[in-house]
Amino acid sequence: MTKKSGRKQMTVSVCYGTCCVLNGAREVKQALEASLGRHRVPGRVKVTGGRCNAYCNLGPVVTVEPGGTVYGKVTAGDVEEIVKKHLVGGKVVKRLTIGEKPGLDSLPSLSDIGFFKDQVLIAMRNRGRIDPDSIDDYIANEGYLALPKALTEMKPEDIIDEVKKAGLRGRGGGGFPTGIKWGICRKSPGPDGKYVICNADEGDPGAFMDRSLLESDPHSVLEGMTIGARAIGADVGYIYVREEYPLALERVTKAIEVAHEYGLLGENILGTGFNFEINVVRGAGAFVCGEETALMASIEGEQGRPRPRPPFPAESGLWGKPTNVNNVETWANVAPIILRGGDWYASLGTEKSKGTKVFSLVGKIKNTGLIEVPMGTTLRQIIYDIGGGVLKDREFKAVQSGGPSGGCIPTSLIDLPVDYEELSKAGSIMGSGGLIVMDEDTCMVDVAHYFVAFLEEESCGKCTPCREGIRRMREILGRIVKGEGRRGDIDLLESLAVTIKEASLCGLGATAPNPVLTTLKYFRDEYEAHIYKKRCPAKVCKALIVYRVVADKCTGCQRCVKACPVGALAGARAQPHNLDQAKCIKCGACYEVCKFDAIAGDAIYVE
């Protein structure tokens, strides 16, 4: 027993990609399980349905780890030999190994790397695999295979039912069920035509999901839109992209051109008689234009300002015609749902939030990037398993979800499963999927101030609660971070928040107080420290901190003297240095370079 338990756990993975299953992977898996049972090795051998290894022409593929041995074209009849020779005897069955894998055994496997291991790619299914300018690359990866199915085998109602069955919800943040939205727009009479719109006006600071999807895989969005147009009965579509996404604009424009050449857009698509055009509209980069009514006004050439709803766009949208607006990621999910079925999609995720969500993981985190995970993945998995933890292994403090309309979620909620409902319960929102990780050195009042200042700039000014309310909030927060907070400020912020939330015309105002409300809810003590003690506990707010040299710790190395951009530090080598407070601009450069921690960034009482 001792000998056995000392051996490294072996894993046998049977690839369960479509191609391998078609080639008999199921039978191989059953045979493996039976054979393992006979040889009494299940204690140290696992049979898992692995993901596709992209050896599709060599399936069924069986991988044995450690060692990374890959067997190809395995039949149920080969299984006994693999188990006896390799798993029991420790010898590779050479006759079944595939390809030459010089040196590959020693390489780390992508599926062992935290960042990749837990991701499930649906919207980003082609990331890093296809040339965005090559439609053939897209087609070779099952691209445009859902379209003929939707155009020839399915009635528009069937498409809508499939999307409903999938449980797909708006990925731009609203989370409205996509199938229901399409159904309403389909039923809405549109004698003069209908429109579908792709909202690519991604404006949240730190968010780049839509940008990357359009840059990496523009045809997935075009295919989704064409299927949606067929379901709704639209003949014209618009993609609204901000001008500051030049690469996305270039690639999506080229993709539309090529799709026309292939007969996948334009008149008589694939010879089915269905017509659909897509136009690209360049937005000027106003945050409010991500709101659908403002976006439509902008396409019409009007000022990008929202209008009251109803009427909803599904009834009266762009130029008064029934219009369906979905976000880039929502559209990118459509083709796989049609190709593989709504049930397949709905098998991922939580009870009310199905499928996967793309997040841009940024901030104080080791692995920054774009991730796609099943709904219900916990923040802990996202931050520690995928993100690799907080930069420099500092203490995790909060994660900001949903951009300026979202909120800050504290450490105590790190096991929160991320879906629409749970985020909303925590006072935040899913938003379009920005996740900004913050560490112990982040001041939550400063964060709230940043987002509110952003929203003050981006408010269109049409309705008073948003225009004036957010401005007052920013002024109050501005005072607090400057150490001029007053008794009663917190109450005032809370009361303003209620008014702004309830009385604003559109989503921008209705969600604007979220960063303030969540930081007040979870980090109230930081507000109190700023207001009453004139201290910034995270040592961020410049007005509330003083840098000083601790003389008995200073070795006089002069690193800080060289680093100081304003010459506030002086002192001879090997002598304790002096910091001239009148000159100090509190940039923190000395603090960063001082390896002996002699400069203490302690916040002290200002008064």
Next chain:
Amino acid sequence: MQKLSAEKLQSHYRDLKNRKKSRLVIVHMGTCGIASGSEGVLEAVLSASEELGKSGVTIKTTGCAGLCSREPMMTVELPGAPPVKYCDLDGAKAKQIYAEHVLGGKPVGKFVLGAGAESLH
């Protein structure tokens, strides 16, 4: 390109799937990759291919590979072997990878992020 019918699209797909596999070099060029220097990597790969040979090699670019903090990234996929992802690259590293892995068939272990493919669930 002639406009496709539904049937022709299917046969086009099958043709593409059955294309002879070449040695594939992918430089990931999303905005993040470009910002961290993937254009230099692409240039190095192209000039290495001119210098050292490019028969049976396909060089292409894609969008972001996901892990922005490790860009520039590159993937090398030889027929019959799983793709190998490289990270934190520059022109010199890319040239070495081209010579040793793409042409020589031996991955340059020290620059490797991981081997294997990501794909649709």
